């Protein structure tokens with residue numbers, strides 16, 4: 048076979064229903080690293096599987112550049128997983144400052160290096176950016192930004208992301224935001240239901 052040949056799809060053989068059930072059970076129970084290895088092998092062997100994996104794991108081409116990037120990312124500001132194809136300028140709600148001990152509780156503990164204490168008692172802290180209590184939602188909203196910068200990112204997209212990261216974001220008011228958020232969740236649930244019916248859950 049010459050190097051210019053496109054990869055041929057190997058002959059597929061149906062597997063028995065017993066094997067199929069076992070396989071899906073194994074997918075549920077196998078460690079992530081082993082599954083990644085198996086998924087890589089499947090994508091390397093079957094061009095159609097690789098094409099489907101691209102649809103699931105890569106974003107739609109972005110703007111005029113037509114560039115793609117990794118679709119599912121974890122946000123560096125709010126720690127949530129998000130979809131690059133569905134990342135609006137209002138999706139990420141965050142604080143710009145650090146938490147500092149509330150005046151009332153300043154004397155109780157040595158807060159300086161105690162991150163466990165911060166996690167257990169966020170109500171004893173205030174956000175220095177807005178003065179809200181540690182349990183309050185963020186005071187700014189913007190697009191989500193990827194946790195690992197530059198990963199699978201082409202230069203034009205990197206430039207765009209850097210510009211977005213530098214944006215200050217708009218201020219966020221909890222009262223107004225909560226209603227809007229519910230509407231948005233209903234809408235998202237509706238979309239998810241349609242996707243599930245079609246069996247292609249990763250599409251918009």
Ligand SMILES: [Zn+2]
Nearest residue numbers: 142176177186
């Ligand atoms: Zn804040």
Ligand SMILES: [Zn+2]
Nearest residue numbers: 122125139191
């Ligand atoms: Zn975010």
